[in-house]
Amino acid sequence: MSEPAAVANTTTNASLKAGSNLERLLAAGEFVVTGEIGPPKGCDAEVVRHKAELLKGYVDAANITDNQTAIVRMSSIATGLIVQQAGIEPIIQMTCRDRNRLAMQSDILGAAALGMKNVLCLSGDHQSFGNHPGAKNVHDLDSMQLIRMFQEMRDKGVFQCGEEISGGGPRLFIGAAANPFGDPIPIRPLRLKKKAIAGADFIQTQLIYDMDTFRAFMKRAVELGVPETTRILAGVGPLKSAGAARYMRDKVPGMKVPDAIVARMDNAVKDIPADDKKARAAAWRAEGIKLCIEQIRELREIPGVAGVHIMAIEWEEAVKPIAEGAGLLPRPKVS
Amino acid sequence: MIVAEQKSLDEIRSLLRGKRKVLAVGCGTCVAVCFAGGKREVGVLASALRMAGQLDGSPVEVDELTVQRQCEAEYIEALKDKLADYDAVLSLGCGVGVQTIAEHYDGATVLPALNTKFMGGPTEQGVWLERCQGCGACLLDYTGGICPISRCPKQLQNGPCGGTDAGGRCEVDATMPCAWHLIWEKMDKLHRQDELLEVRPPKDWSTSRDGGVRRIVRDDLRKPKLESGA
Ligand code: SF4
Ligand code: SF4
Numbered sequence: 001m002s003e004p005a006a007v008a009n010t011t012t013n014a015s016l017k018a019g020s021n022l023e024r025l026l027a028a029g030e031f032v033v034t035g036e037i038g039p040p041k042g043c044d045a046e047v048v049r050h051k052a053e054l055l056k057g058y059v060d061a062a063n064i065t066d067n068q069t070a071i072v073r074m075s076s077i078a079t080g081l082i083v084q085q086a087g088i089e090p091i092i093q094m095t096c097r098d099r100n101r102l103a104m105q106s107d108i109l110g111a112a113a114l115g116m117k118n119v120l121c122l123s124g125d126h127q128s129f130g131n132h133p134g135a136k137n138v139h140d141l142d143s144m145q146l147i148r149m150f151q152e153m154r155d156k157g158v159f160q161c162g163e164e165i166s167g168g169g170p171r172l173f174i175g176a177a178a179n180p181f182g183d184p185i186p187i188r189p190l191r192l193k194k195k196a197i198a199g200a201d202f203i204q205t206q207l208i209y210d211m212d213t214f215r216a217f218m219k220r221a222v223e224l225g226v227p228e229t230t231r232i233l234a235g236v237g238p239l240k241s242a243g244a245a246r247y248m249r250d251k252v253p254g255m256k257v258p259d260a261i262v263a264r265m266d267n268a269v270k271d272i273p274a275d276d277k278k279a280r281a282a283a284w285r286a287e288g289i290k291l292c293i294e295q296i297r298e299l300r301e302i303p304g305v306a307g308v309h310i311m312a313i314e315w316e317e318a319v320k321p322i323a324e325g326a327g328l329l330p331r332p333k334v335s
Numbered sequence: 336m337i338v339a340e341q342k343s344l345d346e347i348r349s350l351l352r353g354k355r356k357v358l359a360v361g362c363g364t365c366v367a368v369c370f371a372g373g374k375r376e377v378g379v380l381a382s383a384l385r386m387a388g389q390l391d392g393s394p395v396e397v398d399e400l401t402v403q404r405q406c407e408a409e410y411i412e413a414l415k416d417k418l419a420d421y422d423a424v425l426s427l428g429c430g431v432g433v434q435t436i437a438e439h440y441d442g443a444t445v446l447p448a449l450n451t452k453f454m455g456g457p458t459e460q461g462v463w464l465e466r467c468q469g470c471g472a473c474l475l476d477y478t479g480g481i482c483p484i485s486r487c488p489k490q491l492q493n494g495p496c497g498g499t500d501a502g503g504r505c506e507v508d509a510t511m512p513c514a515w516h517l518i519w520e521k522m523d524k525l526h527r528q529d530e531l532l533e534v535r536p537p538k539d540w541s542t543s544r545d546g547g548v549r550r551i552v553r554d555d556l557r558k559p560k561l562e563s564g565a
Contacts, residue, residue, distance in 0.1 A: 096489070097489070101537065123489050123491060123496045123497075124489075125498075126488055126489065126498075126506065126507045128488075128507055137488075137489070139489045139490045139491070140537070140540065141537050142489070142490075142491040142492055142493050142494070143493075143496075144492075144493035144534050144535070145492070145493065145534070145535070145536065145537045148534055148536075149537070160537060177497060178497070179497035179498075182495065182496075182497050182498065182499040182500070183499045183500060183502060183503045183513075183516060184499075184503060184516055184519060184520065187495075187519045187528075190528070190531075190532060191495070193532065194493065194531075194532050194534065197532065197534060198493075198534045206497060253498040253499070253500040253504075253506035253509075254497050254498045254499060254500055254506060
């Protein structure tokens with residue numbers, strides 16, 4: 001059902017903020033697909049190249065996580081460069097947990113100098129969740145202030161202190177995260193609006209399993225005019241097992257997984273004996289991918305949704321069948 | 336008030352290792368109100384130390400003294416003539432009290448019996464909550480009187496983060512309310528939620544500990560300096 005790889009060119013480079021592939025596709029009105037690459041807990045570039053290989057051709061850009069869940073990993077900018085050299089456009093994630101405003105600005109200048117154009121601004125998971133719970137956190141800025149700082153670097157060519165950036169500011173396509181499911185639910189669209197006001201060009205949402213809540217969120221977002229300034233990519237991710245669904249439902253803060261989804265994952269293995277672990281795992285994974293495809297098809301129909309962000313961390317192989325099944329391949333090209 | 340908690344008896348005893356005669360000094364202000372270092376706690380700790388010393392054959396003599404306030408020189412005058420008799424002062428004051436004694440009696444070994452925790456207040460019997468980190472530029476006007484600097488583990492000024500769960504609990508500690516959940520609710524009640532849509536600019540942390548050691552100089556309160564030659 002996907003359009004042939006049409007070459008759309010409705011926007012000139014000059015009207016673009018950063019000119020990244022992601023930005024150009026969105027500007028051309030394409031339904032975009034982003035993925036995610038988690039850097040390794042080591043310095044082996046091969047691991048990164050392998051993950052990039054699994055996504056290449058199936059996503060328009062890939063997030064490179066930044067010490068995700070407060071666990072030390074290869075730096076997101078270094079990983080981003082490897083990914084970029086492997087032919088995928090990186091979206092550099094940057095958390096406020098590990099760096100102050102000096103480090104964030106110098107890092108983004110470095111990333112821009114290396115040709116990276118997309119950045120995602122996050123508060124960051126608390127260090128107590130990670131492998132250095134005794135670490136001191138920074139939080140000099142919060143994610144909202146980080147968005148605004150990058151926007152002013154780009155649009156005004158100034159550092160946060162107001163001093164001029166020599167040679168002009170970095171061209172950045174600025175992203176942020178949104179969680180439609182955190183409490184209190186009614187303020188979530190307002191907070192999304194606030195990120196748009198702060199200067200976010202695009203948003204990637206938390207994993208969506210609860211469609212009704214997400215629909216209500218998007219309805220409100222559209223009323224607030226968010227999509228007029230800021231493209232919203234809906235977050236999806238294939239479930240690996242019923243246990244994973246249950247864990248997310250019960251244990252992950254700010255996540256909502258309806259019981260029906262857990263039941264569906266349970267059902268997927270109901271005719272397979274409990275000791276046939278291999279068959280159960282395969283059935284679960286197949287069901288997880290199927291469910292994810294259905295979700296993307298549903299999400300695509302929701303007004304204001306400009307694309308999907310597929311999070312298949314440590315299961316990058318799933319991205320291709322998901323994108324394919326949802327009719328999102330081949331990915332369009334823009335010049 | 337300043338809220339503190341007593342160190343474990345084991346830790347205090349290890350601080351006192353080799354000391355035979357100790358003066359335990361309490362403070363009658365903040366730490367008395369939070370039941371960590373007032374007259375009563377000094378008495379209980381002193382007996383525990385004596386008893387434990389007796390039991391394991393390392394007897395220690397512990398005298399007790401509680402001053403009204405350990406953090407000001409004039410209130411610790413009472414220690415002046417006594418200190419020569421003791422191997423150590425065990426202070427049950429907050430960190431400020433310990434330092435004030437140490438500074439004024441520089442020949443004395445002053446040991447802390449408490450861990451000073453935070454500025455806060457009681458929320459129910461037996462529970463104290465941090466309320467202020469002395470950031471030096473109070474923003475409670477913007478947040479409806481709820482402090483996100485001390486009560487949000489990420490010190491967000493434009494919160495909440497994505498992790499608040501059902502019931503508005505903090506992602507970092509599910510027994511704590513999310514400060515930003517409380518702020519949005521409070522501002523809603525005050526019909527001021529719109530104000531929260533304004534992006535609060537980066538905080539100037541130079542008024543906080545990041546600016547270096549802080550002090551306040553009030554010229555209007557200082558003793559006039561004598562003119563030279565006067
Ligand atoms: S904003 Fe600063 S001064 Fe005000 S209560 Fe919080 S930490 Fe204390
Ligand atoms: S849940 Fe609330 S209080 Fe906890 S870190 Fe997030 S914003 Fe701060």
